[in-house]
Amino acid sequence: MKRRDFLKSGAKGSLASGLLLTGANLEAKDKSPGHGLVSNRSKDNWQQLSNGEKGTPERFKNINYKVVVIGGGMAGICAAVASAREGVKTLLVQDRSVLGGNASSEIRVLVNGVNHLQPDWIPERETGLIEEILLHNRFLNPQESFSVWDHVLYDFVIRETHLDLLLNTQAINVEMKGSTIKKAICWQTSTETEFHISAEQFIDCSGDGLLAATAGAEYRTGREAGSEFNEKYAPKEADGWQMGASLLIAGKDMGKPTPYTPPSFAIPFDLKKSHPKRKVRSFNEGYWWVEVGSQNDIIADQNEIQEKLMGYVHGVWDYIKNSGEYEGTENYALEWIGSVPGRRESRRFMGDHILSERDLVDHHHFDDAVAYGGWSLDEHNPGGIENLEEPPSYFHYHFKKIYQIPFRSLYSKNIDNLLFSGRNISQTHIALSSTRVMATCALMGQATGTAAAMCVNHKTNPRGIYKKHIKTLQEKLLINDAFIPDHPSVDTNDKVKEALQITASSTKSGNASLLNDGWSRDFNGKEHHWASTSLPATVNIDWEAPVDLSSVIVKCDTNVKMNIMMRNNYNNKKIYTDKVPPELLKSLSLQAKIEGKWVDLGSLDNNQTRRIKFNFDQIKTTSIRIKMNETYGLDYVKLFEVKAFENTIIT
Structure with missing residues (x-):
């Protein structure tokens, strides 16, 4: 079909039928305003009554970013915010009018994650950005309105300094140079505008992965045969379900x-x-x-x-x-x-590692682990309600502990600057039956957003991050309150690790020295916290010789053994709550001893996050003191970690 005939036939019909131009065609196409893939308005017969003149609407824009995230579900939101907080100019592109994907008011799926581990069905709740979002919702949306939840997510995104947002916009194609994506071709339905968006790194968190597919990224659909990955719960022969x-x-x-x-x-x-x-x-x-x-x-x-x-x-x-x-x-x-179906599965893009059932149930230890999961192997009956004879889900396997997700499953094996997070990562169908839940996808999003920003700053690609910078990526995630099982923090830039002693005003459980052991939660039956007997309480960190500091991080308690997502009912009060966690630290202050005198560095009277950050002009000190005054309900306080840095501005 000639280009003139293509435009005459109507872009809408061509897009609906999947007849998209290839990347090779796009490389040779005139991309001046009015001559985009779907935005040619040269025959627009418009009379502007404001001035009586004929006009041609401008519906084509070239824009430039460092990182572009496609898909505004929980994975995409966390990827975009993580990238922006690394100081990189980032764009989030969402094809709907609201953020949240399957969790939005349009679909209303619960933000599940590691909700229930055997034998007691206790959670191992996700922290980091996804917890920030859920806590943000607890404070702004106590009525648990899904429509308000949409706006909570919107607020969480647009408040970020280095992050822009395009709603009602779908990535429909790409411009390529060899195996590198140069531009995402996007169509915004609300403004009839075609965007050509240049970036150094692209993250496809859209679920279906149209951007990744049109870039030529290798992908699979359907179910693998059990023999391919030695999967007990896969079918004997591969099929398309x-x-x-x-x-x-x-x-x-x-x-x-x-x-x-x-x-x-x-x-x-x-x-x-x-x-x-x-x-x-x-x-x-x-x-x-x-x-x-x-x-x-x-x-x-x-x-x-x-x-x-x-x-x-x-x-x-x-x-x-x-x-x-x-x-x-x-x-x-x-x-x-609902009128918009919530989809569980479509394309799965291949990376340098294909996550499989054995990786999960055998709890394979990955040196490049960046996220975790623990939802059951919850493979739904592929026929769904049209196959009533079988159970709605097989629930093949319930986990007793969480498993790791490697970074190599979060980037493309054949497209140089493409990452992905969510249900479209490099994995088998059976592995997907567990990893697909949204809080787990959000952890992947935080990892890929951080990694994409590192790619920009280190002038490398995702595979380069794996080969040369994986420990730095992991430490960045841990600083920002993500949790990676069996990967405690060993950050050599953390000045608290050089401290002479850590002491507390009182101790109810744990020990103040544990605030420096690299773990941000109690895990596998071992304590990694300090708790006071009462409030107010103080923790002092002392150095033998003066140190230069410009930031301090405090990680407090939000009870990761309790789920805080929205639900229509909270019958199980043991593991679900609709309240702000009473353990959360509300009021605290930070002081430093400078030339023998205590100097105020900052205070918070309405803290709303587990990870509490203080940034200040660089000082030289021999001691810092954290004074904790009030929680949201408990008469004592619990901390898990304190970090301090010389030149790091915590975002």
Whole structure:
């Protein structure tokens, strides 16, 4: 098809059918304003009544960044913020009007992570940026509104100094130079604008990975044969099945009888014909098992899947309300129903390591570990609600402890400047059944965002970070309160490691010396904390000779054994809370002894994060003192780590 005919036929139809121009075509194409891939408006017949003149709308922009993150779900948000906090000019591109991806108000999937480890179903909650987000939501959105949650995420992104955001914008193609992405070609539906975005590093956190696919990154779909990676829970022969997408609903007790009449497109449903593990446990939250998968191209099947799901979800609610099988439904009505399916699986892009079932269940130790997981091997019935004879999920394996995720699974093996985070990382289908949950994806995002910024600063690519700078990457993640199992901090720049002694005003448990042991939480049954007997309390760090300092980090307690994500109900009070953690330190101050006198360096009276940072003009001191005055509920305080640096500005 000639270019003129392509434009005449309409870009919308071509994009919908997947007939995108290749990177090679783009390299030779005129990219002047008005001559973009989809933004040619040369025939636009516009009369501007403001001045009576004819005009041609400008719908083409070239922009430049150092790092571009595609996809504004939890992985993408954390990647973009992590990159920006390293001082690198970063752009986050999101194809919807709201951030959050599957967690947004459009879909409402819970931000699950390591929620329940056997045998006691206790969490090992994620810290770092994802915890910052969840705590931010606790303070700004105590009513747990999903619409407000969208704006909490928006606030978390736009407040970053070095970070810009494009909403309603999809990456649809790339410009390449050899195996390097030079530009992302993006289309913003709300402004009819085509963006050509140049960057040194690209991170595809979009789930489906259209940018990565059009760049030529190697990827897989479907299920591997068990023999390929020695996977116990994989099928005997490889096939094309991918886990399904779901539509969720929310019911509300109206306080009076409320009838329900299903719409014309409802698909009849009878739970008695289903596998017994498919259950209706409440009337006020959705049913994840209302899902439809695909054994071919789940992206191309999206419209058909959405139509089916809208029919099935109404059929399920009709059964609940009108079958007579459930007492207490008379007063319930649908308060909200989704129209955007939440997808679990599509493309998986290949990196230098393919994470597999054996890596997870055997708890393989990776020297390049940068994240962790522990959700069960939760492989959903690939047929979903269209295969009622099988359970909705097989729950092959429940973890007793967390596993590591290596950096080599987070960048492309054949595209030089491409990383990815989320469900599209380099892994098998069975490994995906665990790693796909959003808090785990967020940890990957923080890792890739930090790594991309390092690529810019060290003038290298992701593989170069693995080969030459992996320890630096890990230390940066640990400083920023990520946790990497069995990789304690050994940062040689930390001046606290040179301290003569660490003492406390009182000790209820642990020991003040543990604030320097490289661990930011109690782990595997071992204490790595100090706790006071009461408040106020102080911790002193003394040096034998004066040291130069310009920043101090304090990591306090938020109880990582308790889940703090939003839920529709909190029946299990042992592991879920809808409150600000009472353990969180609220009020504290920092002082330093300079020439024999205590000098104030900073104070916080409304702290809202686990990692507390103090930056100040460089001083020379022999001692610092942290005074803790109040928590959000406890009458004592617990700390896990204190770090101090000479020339580092903590972001």
